[in-house]
Every structure is written in structure tokens, then in C-alpha cells.
Amino acid sequence: MGKPTGFIDYQRQTRPERDPVTRTNDWDVYTLPLDEKVLKQQGARCMDCGIPTCHTGTILNEMTSGCPVNHLIPEWNDLVFQGQWQEALKREHRMNNFPEFTGMACPAPCEGACVLGINEPPVAIRSIELEIIEKGFKEGWVKPEPPEIRTDKKVAIVGSGPAGLACGAQLNKAGHKVTVFERHDRVGGLLTYGIPEMKLPYAVVERRVNLLKAEGITFVTNTVVGNDYPIxxxxxxxxxxxxxxxxxxxxxxxxxxxxxxxIHYAMDFLHANTKSLLDSNLENGDYISAKDKDVIVIGGGDTGTDCLATSIRHKCKSLTQFDIYEKKGDTRADDNPWPQWPVIHRVEYGQKEAAAVFGEDPRAYAVMTKKFVGDENGQVKEVHTINVETTMDENGRRVRKEIPGTEKVWPAQLVLLAIGFTGPEQSFLQKLDVETDERSNVKAEYGKYKTNIKGVFAAGDMRRGQSLIVWAINEGREAARECDKYLMGETKLP
Known part of the structure; x- marks a missing residue:
């Protein structure tokens, strides 16, 4: 790579964050750009490691290790170090249609698999990734590239999240006429309404969608396929x-x-907030407000963190996040070796903000909710909990044992359930007569993506279950390849 001693000469530096108290007064992105000199240094930290594991995504111990879209990470790290930004942008776009989405909202399993990360802080891959694409837009290098030749084939994509957008982008490159259906009023799926503005602004999603429109893709919003649009x-x-x-x-x-x-689902809370924010800057009041309330967020993942950050911006009275698991250590455990995803204690942006505003980390660990108690008007007022110990039985299944004497009552006027999803909604799939697997996901083999219905394919979370943005992009791209092969008998898509 560019500088053999770069990983020795320079310390890891990621995008700096704005002051955690100040930023809770607005909905702007909570990070700031890195300057070009620092970025070159960060690119220089990428080692000549012989067999890089950062760019090949796989599942180890039920977690993602490396990049599922097989990003050409060592290549564009070196190009940034050399100052060859346009070439870095080309290499970045070669495997990932939307590096701005992953650069802002992916947990970066590539960094967890970085060889340098065995005994040093890993290369700041995600920060470099984001700065490459942002520089590309700023310099005007990212332009619409409609296909030179059109086929006579028409493809419908149901859903405009990262899988649908990636699939549409690739099929459009192959020359097919692509129509993407979205049930909500804005394109983007959970990119738009599941991730709050300070983490992934809608303007960033819209910027890319406008490019896809200019390249020839048609988007149909406010349309539920199977209801508004017949099967x-x-x-x-x-x-x-x-x-x-x-x-x-x-x-x-x-x-x-x-x-x-x-008591609300976290996604309903986040969706309503973003829609009201985009429609009226929250002036229409058409959202679930946390203002002056004791807020309990149940769930320790990224969505729970987004609920924390949103509630703080509403000016909640207090804020607690329940995590069913015990607090993790600051370093890898012996049974969590590299290049597995490091299961360690992390403090994300929402927890940092809560600590700055309320004086302490908002998380309560090894806590299980036992019941909700309401007032005379049917409004929740308390959450009753008990601490638990989680172990694994002989079949590898988690077993939770309640710890007597740890019962606790928490005041709460707003409870947000951020405990994930169980699969796709079934009514549409039943109307289409698509087979599902034992987990209720669409039954379609990974790598082939064909359903039991001829000419119907499936990709992303609808096929694999709740997962990462980067897996959705991977599957969208691969499903496009298989769809193109079905339509034309062969394909040149990667």
C-alpha cells in the first residue's frame, strides 16, 4: 500500500462529532468532515496485509465479518493516500451503488475484520468511504449515467429501500425499463423513515434518488402493491x-x-417524527412527542439509539434504555476472536448525547420488562422490571433466569419498543402466492433469488430477514444479475 509505515506513523481518526449538547438542539448531521490531509493519513494506515479480510463479507458466529458488497477497500484507501480522488470514487462505485448510505449508517463490519484491528485500532474505513463520495458530489464527478442501449424488457421492483434501489440501479444499467413501487410518500424505505435526520439526512437519499430518476428509473409512491395496484x-x-x-x-x-x-413501536415513533420534520419542521404536531416525558426505550440496538437521540431533541424529562444483555467488556472476549465482529461495549451517538444532557449513560443492563402499569385513563405510567442472567443451554439456545430481589419500578409516560422485526408482512405475499420459509421470509435461495413464481425474485430483508443496509445492497445487486440473466439468457452485471 501507499505507505508501509502508515499504520505506525498515524493514529486512527474518524469523523469528529459536534458537541453532544449543542447538537441536540437541531436535526443536523452530528458528525463533521475530515480535512484532506487527515484523510490521506487515514488511507496511509491501510496495511499491505497480503490477504485483506475487510472486503469480503461472510457470517461468522452468526454475525457479519467483512464487507458484504466486496468493497475494494485497500484499493481506494491507497488512492486516497495518493490523492487520486476521482479514481478512488470509481473504485468505490464499482461494488457499492450507494457509499453515502453505508458511509453514514452502516456499522462497518469491514472495520471489525481489518487486519490492523488484531492489535491496533482498525483503519477508519467508513469515514474514508463517506468522504470519497461526498467529495465526488461536491466536485461534480457524480453524474447521471443512463444506459446507451435499452431493451424491451420491463421490471417492477416492490420496495424502495436499499435492496430495491440497488436492484433498480443495476437493472437500469442493463438497459431494462425499471419501475420502483413505494407505499409511502417518499422514496427510500427505512433509509428515509427508519433512520433519523441527524444520522442519515433525507437530502442525501433524495440526491441519489434524483440521480436514479435522471438515469431513467420510474418511481411510483403512495402505492401499496396488492391494494392500490393489483397483483x-x-x-x-x-x-x-x-x-x-x-x-x-x-x-x-x-x-x-x-x-x-x-406504548409504541420504535419505527412508528421514528417514522412519524421524520415525516413531520420533513413536512413541516414538526410544526404540524403530527408525531409522537417525547417532550417532558419519562421515556423508556426497550432494546439495546441501533434503532434504540436512534430513539434516544430523537427523544432528547424533543426535550424529554428523563431517558432510560433497557438492554436485555449484561454490559459487555471493552475488549474482545476469548470466544470472540478476530475477524469476527467484535462484541464489545460501545457508546454510540445517542448514548453520548444522553450522558451529556442527563449526566450519565442511559442504559440499564440485564433488564427484562415484566409488565406495564397505567393510570385511570389507560395511559402508561410505570414499567416493572427484573434483572436476568442469560446463559446458553446444551442446544445453544439462550436461557434467561430471573434474579430475585432485583425487581424495580420505572416511571414512564412513553415506552418505545425497539426489539426488531419478525419478517415481512404476509398479506401481500399471500396474494402473490409466494412461498415463505419457516421464519416467514420469502423462500428464495441466496445467490439465485428465485421464488416459486416464475419471473418473481426476492432480495434484501424480505428474503433474509432483518439485516444490515450493506447486505440489502449486496442482495439487490445480485438479484438484479439473476433477473437480467432470466430476461436475456445471459448477463454482464457483476
């Missing part, structure tokens, strides 16, 4: 269909008091 029309008007509707069936928490007012 029969879908199958007669298009030569192929790719299902990219995501895994949007919420995982619920079945405990006493669940029916009380003030």
Missing part, C-alpha cells in the same frame, strides 16, 4: 418482478399492560 396488473404489465419490501413486521412484547396508551 394481476403487476404480473401482466412487467416481464419480471423483484420483491424488496423489507422485514417490517414488528416484534412485539407480550406482557401485561401492553395495550396501554403511550
Amino acid at each position: 394481476s396488473t403487476l404480473q401482466t404489465e412487467f416481464d419480471a418482478v423483484v420483491l424488496c419490501g423489507g422485514a417490517t413486521k414488528h416484534r412485539d412484547l407480550q406482557v401485561d399492560g401492553r395495550e396501554l396508551k403511550g
Whole structure:
């Protein structure tokens, strides 16, 4: 690579963050750009490691290791170090249609698999990735590239999240006429309404969507396929269909008091907030407000963190995040070796903000919700919990044991359930007569993406279950390749 001693000469530096208190007063991106000198140094830290594991995504111990889109990471790290930004942009776009999305919202499994990360802080891959594409847009290097030749084939894509957008982009490059259906009023799926503005602004999504439109893709919004748009029309008007509707069936928490007012799914909370923010800067009041409330977020993942950050910006009274697991260590455990994803204690942007505003990390560990209690008006007022110990049984299944004497009552007027999804919504799939697997996902083999219905393919969370943005892009691209092969008998798509 560019500088053999770069990993020795320079320390890891990621995008700096704005002051955690100040930024809670607005919805602007919470990070700041790195200057070009620092970026070159970060690129120089990429080692000549012989067999780089950062760019090949795989599943190790049920977690993602490396980049599922096989990003050419060592190549564009070196190009940044050399100052060859346009070539770096070309290499970045070669394997990833949307590096701005992954650069802002991917947990970076590439960094977890970085060889340097065995005994030093890994290369700041995600920060470099984001700065390459942002420089590309700033300099005007990212332009619409419509196909020179069009086929007579028409493809419908159901769902405009990262899988649907990636699939559409690739099929459009192959010359097919692509129509993407989205049930909401804005394109982007969970990119738009599942990730808050300070983490992934809609302007960034819209910028890319406008490029795709200029390249010839048609987007149809406010349309639920199977209701507003008949299944029969879908199958007669298009030569192929790719299902990219995501895994949007919420995982619920079945405990006493669940029916009380003030208990919401996290995604409903985030969706309503973003829509109101984009429609009226929250002035229409058409969202679930956390203002002056004791807020409990149940779930320790990224969506829970997004709920923290959103609630703080609403000016909540107090904020607590329940994590069912015990607090993790600061370094890898012996049974979590490199290049597995490092299961370590992390403090994300929402926790940093909560600590700055309220004086302490908002998380409570090894906590299980037992019941919700309401007032005389049916509004939640308390969450009752107990601490648990999680172990694995002889079959590898998690077993949770309640710890007597750890019962606790928490005040709460707003409870947000951020415990994931159980699969895609079934009504549409049933209307299409698509087979599903034992987890209720669309049954389609990875790498082939064919469903039991001729000419119908599936990709992303709708096929694999709840997963990462980068896996959705991977599957969207690969499903496009298989769809193109079905339509034309051969394909040149990667």
C-alpha cells in the first residue's frame, strides 16, 4: 500500500462529532468532515496485509465479518493516500451503488475484520468511504449515467429501500425499463423513515434518488402493491418482478399492560417524527412527542439509539434504555476472536448525547420488562422490571433466569419498543402466492433469488430477514444479475 509505515506513523481518526449538547438542539448531521490531509493519513494506515479480510463479507458466529458488497477497500484507501480522488470514487462505485448510505449508517463490519484491528485500532474505513463520495458530489464527478442501449424488457421492483434501489440501479444499467413501487410518500424505505435526520439526512437519499430518476428509473409512491395496484396488473404489465419490501413486521412484547396508551413501536415513533420534520419542521404536531416525558426505550440496538437521540431533541424529562444483555467488556472476549465482529461495549451517538444532557449513560443492563402499569385513563405510567442472567443451554439456545430481589419500578409516560422485526408482512405475499420459509421470509435461495413464481425474485430483508443496509445492497445487486440473466439468457452485471 501507499505507505508501509502508515499504520505506525498515524493514529486512527474518524469523523469528529459536534458537541453532544449543542447538537441536540437541531436535526443536523452530528458528525463533521475530515480535512484532506487527515484523510490521506487515514488511507496511509491501510496495511499491505497480503490477504485483506475487510472486503469480503461472510457470517461468522452468526454475525457479519467483512464487507458484504466486496468493497475494494485497500484499493481506494491507497488512492486516497495518493490523492487520486476521482479514481478512488470509481473504485468505490464499482461494488457499492450507494457509499453515502453505508458511509453514514452502516456499522462497518469491514472495520471489525481489518487486519490492523488484531492489535491496533482498525483503519477508519467508513469515514474514508463517506468522504470519497461526498467529495465526488461536491466536485461534480457524480453524474447521471443512463444506459446507451435499452431493451424491451420491463421490471417492477416492490420496495424502495436499499435492496430495491440497488436492484433498480443495476437493472437500469442493463438497459431494462425499471419501475420502483413505494407505499409511502417518499422514496427510500427505512433509509428515509427508519433512520433519523441527524444520522442519515433525507437530502442525501433524495440526491441519489434524483440521480436514479435522471438515469431513467420510474418511481411510483403512495402505492401499496396488492391494494392500490393489483397483483394481476403487476404480473401482466412487467416481464419480471423483484420483491424488496423489507422485514417490517414488528416484534412485539407480550406482557401485561401492553395495550396501554403511550406504548409504541420504535419505527412508528421514528417514522412519524421524520415525516413531520420533513413536512413541516414538526410544526404540524403530527408525531409522537417525547417532550417532558419519562421515556423508556426497550432494546439495546441501533434503532434504540436512534430513539434516544430523537427523544432528547424533543426535550424529554428523563431517558432510560433497557438492554436485555449484561454490559459487555471493552475488549474482545476469548470466544470472540478476530475477524469476527467484535462484541464489545460501545457508546454510540445517542448514548453520548444522553450522558451529556442527563449526566450519565442511559442504559440499564440485564433488564427484562415484566409488565406495564397505567393510570385511570389507560395511559402508561410505570414499567416493572427484573434483572436476568442469560446463559446458553446444551442446544445453544439462550436461557434467561430471573434474579430475585432485583425487581424495580420505572416511571414512564412513553415506552418505545425497539426489539426488531419478525419478517415481512404476509398479506401481500399471500396474494402473490409466494412461498415463505419457516421464519416467514420469502423462500428464495441466496445467490439465485428465485421464488416459486416464475419471473418473481426476492432480495434484501424480505428474503433474509432483518439485516444490515450493506447486505440489502449486496442482495439487490445480485438479484438484479439473476433477473437480467432470466430476461436475456445471459448477463454482464457483476
